[in-house]
Each structure stands twice: as structure tokens, then as C-alpha cells.
Amino acid sequence: MSAMNAFYAQSGGVTAVINASACGVIETARKHRNRIANVYAGRNGIIGALTEDMIDTNRESARTIAALRHTPGGAFGSARFKLKSIEENRAEYERLIDVFRAHDIGYFFYNGGNDSMDTAQKVSQISKNMGFPVACIGIPKTVDNDLPVTDNCPGFGSVAKYVAVSTQEAALDVASMSKTSTKVFILEVMGRHAGWIAAAGGLAGSEPGDAPHIILFPEIPFRKAAFLKRVRECVRKYDYCVIVVSEGAQYANGRFLAEAGTRDAFGHAQLGGVAPVVATMVRDNLGLKYHYAVADYLQRSARHIASATDVKQAYAVGKAAVTMALEGKSGVMPVIKRISQTPYRWKIVSAPLTRIANKEKMLPRRYISTDGFSITPACRRYLAPLIRGEDYPPYINGLPNYVTLKSVSVKKRSNTKFVV
Amino acid sequence: MSAMNAFYAQSGGVTAVINASACGVIETARKHRNRIANVYAGRNGIIGALTEDMIDTNRESARTIAALRHTPGGAFGSARFKLKSIEENRAEYERLIDVFRAHDIGYFFYNGGNDSMDTAQKVSQISKNMGFPVACIGIPKTVDNDLPVTDNCPGFGSVAKYVAVSTQEAALDVASMSKTSTKVFILEVMGRHAGWIAAAGGLAGSEPGDAPHIILFPEIPFRKAAFLKRVRECVRKYDYCVIVVSEGAQYANGRFLAEAGTRDAFGHAQLGGVAPVVATMVRDNLGLKYHYAVADYLQRSARHIASATDVKQAYAVGKAAVTMALEGKSGVMPVIKRISQTPYRWKIVSAPLTRIANKEKMLPRRYISTDGFSITPACRRYLAPLIRGEDYPPYINGLPNYVTLKSVSVKKRSNTKFVV
Numbered sequence: 001m002s003a004m005n006a007f008y009a010q011s012g013g014v015t016a017v018i019n020a021s022a023c024g025v026i027e028t029a030r031k032h033r034n035r036i037a038n039v040y041a042g043r044n045g046i047i048g049a050l051t052e053d054m055i056d057t058n059r060e061s062a063r064t065i066a067a068l069r070h071t072p073g074g075a076f077g078s079a080r081f082k083l084k085s086i087e088e089n090r091a092e093y094e095r096l097i098d099v100f101r102a103h104d105i106g107y108f109f110y111n112g113g114n115d116s117m118d119t120a121q122k123v124s125q126i127s128k129n130m131g132f133p134v135a136c137i138g139i140p141k142t143v144d145n146d147l148p149v150t151d152n153c154p155g156f157g158s159v160a161k162y163v164a165v166s167t168q169e170a171a172l173d174v175a176s177m178s179k180t181s182t183k184v185f186i187l188e189v190m191g192r193h194a195g196w197i198a199a200a201g202g203l204a205g206s207e208p209g210d211a212p213h214i215i216l217f218p219e220i221p222f223r224k225a226a227f228l229k230r231v232r233e234c235v236r237k238y239d240y241c242v243i244v245v246s247e248g249a250q251y252a253n254g255r256f257l258a259e260a261g262t263r264d265a266f267g268h269a270q271l272g273g274v275a276p277v278v279a280t281m282v283r284d285n286l287g288l289k290y291h292y293a294v295a296d297y298l299q300r301s302a303r304h305i306a307s308a309t310d311v312k313q314a315y316a317v318g319k320a321a322v323t324m325a326l327e328g329k330s331g332v333m334p335v336i337k338r339i340s341q342t343p344y345r346w347k348i349v350s351a352p353l354t355r356i357a358n359k360e361k362m363l364p365r366r367y368i369s370t371d372g373f374s375i376t377p378a379c380r381r382y383l384a385p386l387i388r389g390e391d392y393p394p395y396i397n398g399l400p401n402y403v404t405l406k407s408v409s410v411k412k413r414s415n416t417k418f419v420v
Numbered sequence: 421m422s423a424m425n426a427f428y429a430q431s432g433g434v435t436a437v438i439n440a441s442a443c444g445v446i447e448t449a450r451k452h453r454n455r456i457a458n459v460y461a462g463r464n465g466i467i468g469a470l471t472e473d474m475i476d477t478n479r480e481s482a483r484t485i486a487a488l489r490h491t492p493g494g495a496f497g498s499a500r501f502k503l504k505s506i507e508e509n510r511a512e513y514e515r516l517i518d519v520f521r522a523h524d525i526g527y528f529f530y531n532g533g534n535d536s537m538d539t540a541q542k543v544s545q546i547s548k549n550m551g552f553p554v555a556c557i558g559i560p561k562t563v564d565n566d567l568p569v570t571d572n573c574p575g576f577g578s579v580a581k582y583v584a585v586s587t588q589e590a591a592l593d594v595a596s597m598s599k600t601s602t603k604v605f606i607l608e609v610m611g612r613h614a615g616w617i618a619a620a621g622g623l624a625g626s627e628p629g630d631a632p633h634i635i636l637f638p639e640i641p642f643r644k645a646a647f648l649k650r651v652r653e654c655v656r657k658y659d660y661c662v663i664v665v666s667e668g669a670q671y672a673n674g675r676f677l678a679e680a681g682t683r684d685a686f687g688h689a690q691l692g693g694v695a696p697v698v699a700t701m702v703r704d705n706l707g708l709k710y711h712y713a714v715a716d717y718l719q720r721s722a723r724h725i726a727s728a729t730d731v732k733q734a735y736a737v738g739k740a741a742v743t744m745a746l747e748g749k750s751g752v753m754p755v756i757k758r759i760s761q762t763p764y765r766w767k768i769v770s771a772p773l774t775r776i777a778n779k780e781k782m783l784p785r786r787y788i789s790t791d792g793f794s795i796t797p798a799c800r801r802y803l804a805p806l807i808r809g810e811d812y813p814p815y816i817n818g819l820p821n822y823v824t825l826k827s828v829s830v831k832k833r834s835n836t837k838f839v840v
Contacts, residue, residue, distance in 0.1 A: 014596050016589075044599040073592030079600040161818055168819060169436075169721035172493030176434050179464040180499040185717060203819065275714075276696065293716035294695070297605060301589035305724055307818065387818035398581055398727065398807035399588060399623065 003035055004106030006325070007049060008057075009042035010141075011081075011112030011119075014074035015155030016162075016303040017314035018141050021111050022075060023068040024318025025139070026057050030065075035326055040103060040410050045079035046110070046119065050092065050420050052099050054410040067403035069315060070393035072303035075405055081420065082115045086122060093126045095418050100127070100134055102413040107135045107325045111318075113142040113153075117333060118357035124331040135325040138333035138353050139317050143300045145196035148359045149351045150335035152386055154317055155300070157310030160200030161387035162302040163189050163244070166295065167204035171211030171242045174291075178240035184231060184282050185242050186292040187212075188275035190299060192248040195219050195363040197299070201244030202375035203383055211242035212374075216278070218248030219363050220372035222257055228285050230373060235288060245274050304400055308389025313346070320348040344385035423455055424526030426745070427469060428477075429462035430561075431501075431532030431539075434494040435575030436582075436723040437734035438561050441531050442495060443488040444738025445559070446477050450485075455746055460523060460830050465499030466530070466539065470512060470840050472519050474830040487823035489735060490813035492723035495825055501840065502535045506542060513546045515838050520547070520554055522833040527555045527745045531738075533562040533573075537753060538777035544751040555745040558753035558773050559737050563720045565616035568779045569771045570755035572806055574737055575720070577730030580620030581807035582722040583609050583664070586715065587624035591631030591662045594711075598660035604651060604702050605662050606712040607632075608695035610719060612668040615639050615783040617719070621664030622795035623803055631662035632794075636698070638668030639783050640792035642677055648705050650793060655708060665694050724820055728809025733766070740768040764805035 008025050010018055022041070029036040041055040042048025048055070055076055057065070068075055083092050100108070108127075110120040117138040124136035140147050145156035167187055174185045191197040195217035205211050213234040216222060234241035249257045258274040275292035282290050313336055320334035332350045339345050367379035375383075393400040428445050430438055442461070449456040461475040462468030468475070475496055477485070488495055503512050520528070528547075530540040537558040544556035560567050565576035587607055594605040611617040615637035625631050633654040636642060654661035669677045678694040695712040702710050733756055740754035752770045759765050787799035795803075813820040 010596070013601075014593055047599065071592070072589050074596030076596075077599060078596050080597070081600050164819060165724050166718050166722070168822070169492050169723060170717040172491070172822060173434055173717045173721040176430070176494030176496075176498050177500070179467065179497060180501050181433075182717075187718075273696075273712075276693075291716050292693075292714065293718050294712065294714040295718070296711050296713035297590040297593045297602075298586050298607075298713050298715070298718075301593040302586070303589060304585050309818075384817060389818065390812070390815055392810070392812070395810055397804060398729075398809065399584060402588070402592060 003033065003037040005104050006036050006039045006107035006109060007042065007054070007100065007105045008039050008109040009045045009048060009111065010074040010076055010078040011045045011110060011116040012078060013143065013300065014078050015141060015143050015300050016072040016158040016306045017154055017311050018111060019068040019071045019073070019075045020311050020314035021139050021141060021154060021318035023065055024315040025109050025322055026065050028319045028322040032326060036107065040105065041076040044077035045081060046083065047079045047081055047420050049096055049099050050418050052412050052414050055405065056408045056410045059406055059408040064403055064405060069311065070303060071402040072301045083119050083122070086126070093122065094130070096123060097127050097130050097132055099414055101132050103410065105134065109137050109139055109321050111139040111141050113144070114147060114356070114358050114360065117353050121331055121353035121357050135328070135330040137321040137325050137329065138356065139321045140333055140335065143197065144191055144194055146194045146360045146362070147356055148361045149355050151338040151346065152336055154310060154314035156196060157307035157313070157386035158302065159190070159197055159299050160203070160383060161307040162299045162305050163197055163200045163295065164203040164387055165305055167201045167212050167242065167244055170293065171204060174240050174242060181289060182291045183235050183240050183288040184290040185240070186275045186278050186290065187244050188273050188292065188294045189244060189246060191218060191246045193218060193360060193362070195246050198244050198246035199363055199367060199375050199379055200383055200387070203380065203387060209238055212244045213238070213241045214243045214373045215375065216243065216245040216249040217363060217368060217372070218246050218250055219365070220368060221252035222249055224281065228281070231282060232286060243278065245278055247274055249274055303393055306391050307387045308391040309386055311391040316348050324350055341381060344388070423453065423457040425524050426456050426459045426527035426529060427462065427474070427520065427525045428459050428529040429465045429468060429531065430494040430496055430498040431465045431530060431536040432498060433563065433720065434498050435561060435563050435720050436492040436578040436726045437574055437731050438531060439488040439491045439493070439495045440731050440734035441559050441561060441574060441738035443485055444735040445529055445742055446485050448739045448742040452746060456527065460525065461496040464497035465501060466503065467499045467501055467840050469516055469519050470838050472832050472834050475825065476828045476830045479828040480825055484823055484825060489731065490723060491822040492721045503539050503542070506546065513542065514550070516543060517547050517550045517552055519834055521552050523830065525554065529557050529559055529741050531559040531561050533564070534567060534776070534778050534780065537773050541751055541773035541777050555748070555750040557741040557745050557749065558776065559741045560753055560755065563617065564611055564614055566614045566780045566782070567776055568781045569775050571758040571766065572756055574730060574734035576616060577727035577733070577806040578722065579610070579617055579719050580623070580803060581727040582719050582725050583617055583620045583715065584623040584807055585725055587621045587632050587662065587664055590713065591624060594660050594662060601709060602711045603655050603660050603708040604710040606695045606698050606710065607664050608693050608712065608714045609664060609666060611638060611666045613638060613780060613782070615666050618664050618666035619783055619787060619795050619799055620803055620807070623800065623807060629658055632664045633658070633661045634663045634793045635795065636663065636665040636669040637783060637788060637792070638666050638670055639785070640788060641672035642669055644701065648701070651702060652706060663698065665698055667694055669694055723813055726811050727807045728811040729806055731811040736768050744770055761801060764808070
């Protein structure tokens with residue numbers, strides 16, 4: 001079998017460790033030059049394949065590729081771009097295969113979430129039907145931790161660590177000032193549908209009375225009266241109250257708390273987050289002094305406080321993707337299997353994309369306390385190993401030394417232009 | 421001279437390294453048991469002295485005291501409580517001296533900002549007048565970096581590092597997604613009066629085109645048209661725009677941007693931050709997709725990413741305070757003097773509190789670029805060494821191992837009760 005090229009693309013929201021997966025793919029591919037001549041990376045994800053805009057990773061030094069392991073963001077550019085269904089837009093899929101054919105691409109590594117796994121699965125099918133079979137391997141990535149089958153998703157452990165550490169630190173701040181200052185602190189975290197990230201805030205405390213005192217999950221319908229009662233109780237007992245709220249927190253009727261109909265001075269709807277809404281609620285009903293933080297992108301780009309477990313797993317799925325492709329597999333994703341809880345041990349196995357694509361794994365009810373405001377011991381056991389270990393990037397002059405690629409483009413070979 | 425006790429209190433907003441100063445005070449005092457028998461710490465700052473509610477630090481192990489060096493927040497509790505002027509409330513000052521006398525307190529170490537330096541100065545005076553002279557030493561602490569005389573303030577370097585690193589990381593995230601997602605990212609940072617913290621965001625980039633592309637300082641009157649023009653230019657040139665905005669950003673007439681008259685669904689004024697206001701402005705006028713983060717307390721409690729320079733200086737001012745007191749000084753503060761820029765070298769000298777109390781050091785105009793949107797090379801030279809070096813706390817199971825004190829109360833000796 002002569003060597004083919006591989007295509008790698010990043011998809012959807014980036015994470016602190018998605019480049020560690022890219023590093024795993026490229027370093028492993030480079031060990032098999034007889035089978036994989038080069039890894040072409042899509043500039044801005046799959047759009048790079050459709051528009052034949054690819055980055056030649058062979059032009060990057062071993063040192064640069066190694067540095068991807070500690071660099072957050074998506075080094076090749078990612079995209080929020082979902083291929084339509086085959087019925088709706090067969091041309092997109094055919095275009096992909098045309099580009100793959102023009103560049104001798106025999107391997108397709110797609111690093112993303114549920115949607116991307118669906119795309120990878122379809123490309124695998126269509127490439128066969130079109131007589132140019134490409135080994136299509138999905139590589140899991142999502143801070144939301146909502147992919148099924150896999151024990152957890154690369155990207156999540158580092159956000160979880162960031163949120164747990166930030167909650168712990170801010171709580172120390174609030175506790176030391178509560179006598180004369182802020183009584184209620186609210187931290188808004190990501191997770192529009194699933195409460196995994198909010199749950200991670202619960203790791204900050206382990207003793208009764210420890211912060212966070214309240215977690216608001218998207219899975220638990222928000223009841224204002226019960227919430228305010230709990231805040232009042234906390235402030236009475238501990239003199240302060242720390243709240244971690246998921247951006248997806250919602251009422252029983254499915255309306256997000258963040259859609260509070262807030263308007264600016266001109267009456268325009270203001271697209272705020274959920275934290276100011278909860279804060280205003282606390283002020284108006286309890287008259288307590290509050291502060292809030294919105295972690296937003298900081299949480300998913302915080303490579304400086306990445307989980308060592310997460311970095312290892314992100315690299316491992318990238319590496320395993322290449323190994324699986326070389327074993328002749330297609331339409332699969334490397335998944336993380338927890339083989340032991342104490343000590344925590346895991347391994348990578350393969351799972352068919354059909355079992356993963358377009359499915360969401362929500363935080364199970366048994367991971368949330370009966371009252372709906374905190375995590376259970378079972379949840380803590382699940383989450384704890386995922387944030388374990390520190391993996392600091394190198395620093396120069398007080399700042400992380402994150403790498404920038406040369407990003408040399410692969411010469412175009414197709415005669416047609418494709419507009420996305 | 422027989423041994424007296426010392427009183428130590430934390431004041432105002434806490435920082436990631438104020439406990440490192442406490443550590444410097446207590447460890448140094450313990451080396452001079454013949455002069456300082458014990459350090460009593462005010463529970464909740466100066467309120468602890470007024471109410472005779474003090475923590476016996478002799479009951480804390482050497483190991484616990486050493487761990488203060490890496491623990492954020494205020495371990496003894498801080499307070500936003502300013503003593504009134506002597507004319508208005510002489511009773512408060514007399515009460516302080518009464519408590520000091522009852523507990524043989526001959527040294528007063530007050531760890532705070534401008535207001536606290538004023539208090540320390542007054543206590544020094546009054547104690548002499550009342551025939552019970554107490555050595556009063558101020559210890560600088562403020563994330564705002566706005567104390568005069570000292571080159572910089574302990575607490576600032578770590579916030580500066582947090583803001584620079586977070587800006588750098590979030591910028592990588594935004595840059596990798598801008599093709600199909602967020603174009604404008606806004607990070608709100610502290611600094612109601614002075615733009616030092618916002619300026620630190622400027623350290624994230626060093627090449628033209630690097631983020632942050634715009635910094636909004638409180639010192640520069642906000643001009644909406646010029647701001648929006650700059651955002652549009654950035655997006656055209658780089659495809660994205662990263663903005664660091666100080667909570668104190670204001671219009672020429674002194675109105676804060678944060679006071680945008682935002683109202684919730686019920687018409688109540690919503691106390692939002694400046695980030696959502698700027699974000700709404702970008703959306704309404706330019707129609708660009710945005711995200712925003714509000715760092716709030718996370719920035720000043722982020723001991724996990726503290727500046728090693730800052731930690732050293734925070735410890736050094738605590739240590740120097742004790743040394744100065746033992747040398748018979750009073751009414752002074754240890755200040756940081758920069759003695760060399762390259763290589764960066766500093767030392768601690770003493771300055772009279774009268775030169776420091778109630779004065780604010782603003783970001784000088786020459787540290788801000790002519791257009792008002794970025795920092796100058798001179799500013800960069802000043803800031804760069806302050807964020808240098810990492811000083812990681814120890815971790816257990818993926819979380820920083822921050823210390824909690826036993827906080828045993830000192831037995832009351834005064835017969836009177838004092839209500840604050």
C-alpha cells in the first residue's frame with residue numbers, strides 16, 4: 001500500500017486541549033511516513049476542505065508540533081459549520097471527496113462534538129459509495145462532556161478544573177469580606193444543555209458549609225422561591241453564599257433564565273448572561289450585596305490551569321485515531337473507558353460513530369442531590385479524577401509560551417471553486 | 421525592653437497575596453520572640469480590634485503560617501470599614517488604644533490601601549497623645565496599584581498576570597473561531613479609578629495586530645464613535661477584535677459606561693457591568709457577534725496563577741514592616757523601590773505614611789498611546805517585570821491545597837463592649 005495523505009480538521013467550540021489531540025495525530029502520523037505522507041489540516045475546519053484551503057503540517061517543525069500540546073485554542077482554525085444532510089446538499093459531500101481525491105487523502109480525522117461525528121460517519125459512507133474509500137475517524141472534543149459512549153470528553157477535564165479552582169478561590173475572597181461587603185457571589189459557567197461544567201464547580205468544596213452552596217443546573221427546573229430561600233439560609237448560616245450557575249439554567253417551561261427581557265436605556269433587548277439576572281433577583285428580593293463573574297471563553301481557553309489527565313487523554317485520542325485508521329478502521333471514534341476508579345485508570349477503545357453521532361449525554365439525575373442544588377458523592381467520584389494533575393505550559397517573561405504555526409498553504413489542485 | 425504583642429489586620433478588598441504579607445509579618449515576628457511575644461490578628465480587620473475579637477496566631481503551627489504564603493483571600497477576614505475622622509469619632513480611636521493597652525500591644529501592622537494608611541497614621545499619633553505609644557506600620561496592599569511613593573503595590577502583579585494570561589488565552593480562542601463565530605470579545609477587569617489593571621491586559625500581545633486590540637481606560641474619556649470605528653477596523657484587518665475594558669471606563673462627563681440605565685423585565689434598574697454595555701453597543705451599531713467575560717473576584721483571588729515577583733514582594737513588605745517596627749519606627753510604610761530595570765531589581769525602603777495616606781496614583785498619560793486605546797512601550801517596561809515568574813501553590817487531587825486557620829480567639833480582657 002503506498003502512502004496517502006491525511007486530512008485533519010477541528011470543529012465547533014475550541015478547548016484548552018484540542019491542539020493536544022492535533023499533536024497526537026500529527027506526531028503519530030509522522031511515525032508512519034510509509035503510510036501517511038503528510039497531514040493536511042483544514043484552515044477553519046471543514047471549510048478548509050470544501051474550499052481547498054489546507055495547511056501543510058509537514059512545513060511545521062517537530063518542536064512546533066510538540067508545542068501544540070500546551071497551546072489552547074484551535075491552531076488551524078475551527079468552524080461552527082454543519083454539513084447539511086445528504087438529501088439537502090449532496091454537492092458538499094461530493095466536493096469533499098473530490099478534494100480528498102485530488103490530494104490523495106486516504107484518512108479523515110475530524111476533531112469535534114456530536115455534529116462532527118455525524119459528518120465523519122456520512123463521509124465514511126459516501127467515500128465508499130463514490131469509489132474512493134477514506135478512513136474516517138472521529139476524535140472526541142467538547143467542553144460540554146455530552147458525547148455518549150465515552151466515559152468523558154477531552155476538553156471537559158480542563159474546564160472542570162478551571163471552574164473548580166476558580167470557585168474555590170473566589171469563595172475564599174468572599175468569605176473573608178462578607179462581614180462588611182459582598183454576601184452573595186455568582187459564577188456563570190458554560191453548558192447550555194448539560195450541567196457537567198456547573199457540576200464541576202461542586203468539586204471546590206467537600207465539607208458541609210463549603211462553597212459552592214448552590215449550583216443551578218440546566219437539568220433542574222429553576223424555582224425562584226426555593227432558590228431565594230436557600231440563599232437566605234446560607235447567608236444566615238455562613239454569612240455568605242457562593243452560587244455556580246449554568247448558562248443553560250431554565251424554568252420548568254423551558255425558558256432560559258438568561259432571557260430575562262433585560263432592556264437597555266433605549267429599550268433594546270440586552271443579550272446578557274444568566275449571572276446578572278440571578279444577581280438582580282438576589283438584590284431585589286433579599287437586598288443582599290452581590291458580585292458576579294462570567295467566565296465565558298476564559299474557562300475553555302485556560303490552558304494555564306489545564307488538567308494533566310485531560311491533556312493526556314486529548315493526546316491519546318489523537319494518537320489512537322491514527323492507529324485505528326492504520327488498522328483499517330473507518331466510521332469509528334476512540335473513546336475513553338474508565339477501567340478502575342481507585343486508582344483511576346483508563347484506556348482507549350474504539351466505538352462506532354453511529355452510536356455517538358447526534359446524541360447528547362446529560363448529567364444523570366443521580367449525580368444531582370435530591371434538593372437539586374448540589375452534586376452527589378457519585379458525581380464527585382466520577383468528576384474527581386478528571387481534574388487531577390497539573391500540566392503547566394512553559395513561560396517566557398511571565399506569559400505562557402504558546403506556539404503560532406507558519407500555516408503554509410497546500411497548493412491547490414482542483415480546478416473548481418466551491419463557495420460555502 | 422520586655423516583649424509586647426503585635427496586632428495585625430487586613431483591610432479592604434483582599435488579594436491573591438495579602439496572606440503572603442501576613443506570613444511575612446508572623447514569621448518575622450516569631451524570629452524575635454524576645455520583642456514580640458505574639459501576633460494577634462483582627463478578625464474581620466480593624467473591626468476585630470474595636471470589638472476585641474482577635475485571633476491568636478501563636479496557636480497556628482509554623483506549617484500553617486508558611487502555607488499562608490500560597491493561600492488567597494484574607495485568612496483572618498478583612499473589612500471595608502473606615503474609621504471616621506478623629507473629630508467625628510474620637511471614641512473609636514480611644515477604643516483601639518484601650519484594647520491595645522489591655523493586650524500589651526505595642527505594634528500595629530495595618531495591611532491595606534490608601535484609607536488604611538490614613539488610619540495607621542492617625543493611630544500612631546493618638547497612641548502617643550494617650551501616653552501608650554504604639555509602633556504603627558502600614559503594609560501596602562491593593563490590586564488597584566494606586567498607592568503613591570511605592571513603585572508598585574503587592575496584589576497588583578498577580579492580577580496583572582491573571583489579566584494578561586487570560587487575555588492571551590481568550591484571544592487564541594476567538595482567533596480560531598472568528599471565521600464562523602464570535603468576532604468581538606470583551607473582557608471586563610477591575611479598577612474603578614485607575615487603569616493599571618486594564619493596562620496589564622496590554623501585556624498579552626507584543627506584535628502589531630496582537631490582541632488586545634483595544635483597551636478602554638478610566639483615564640481616557642470614552643468616545644463611542646471612535647471606539648466603534650476602531651472595532652470595525654480591527655475586524656476588517658484581523659477578522660476579530662479583543663477588547664479589555666476597565667469597570668471604571670467613563671464618558672467625558674464622568675458618567676460610567678456601566679451606568680447604562682439597563683432595566684429588567686419589570687423595569688428595575690439592573691446593576692450590570694460595563695462588558696454587557698459595550699457588547700450591546702457593538703451588536704446594535706455593528707451587528708457583530710460578540711462574547712464577553714467578567715473576571716470580577718476571579719482576578720484578585722487567582723493565586724493559582726500568581727506572579728512570583730508579586731508573592732516575593734508581598735512577603736517582603738510584611739517582613740520589612742516588622743523589622744521597621746523593631747527599629748523603633750512608626751507612621752511609616754515599607755515601599756518597593758525599583759533600583760534597576762534590566763535586570764529587574766528592587767528593594768524595600770521606608771516612607772512616611774503622611775506621604776501615602778489618601779492619595780491615588782493614576783496611570784500616567786505617557787503610559788497610554790496617543791489614540792487612547794493601548795499602552796506605550798514605557799508602560800510595558802514598567803509592567804513587564806511585575807508579572808514575571810510563576811509561584812504555584814501545592815495541589816491535592818487536582819485542587820490547590822489552600823490552608824484554613826484554627827482561628828482560636830484571644831481571651832477578652834476589656835470590661836467594656838464596643839459596637840461598630
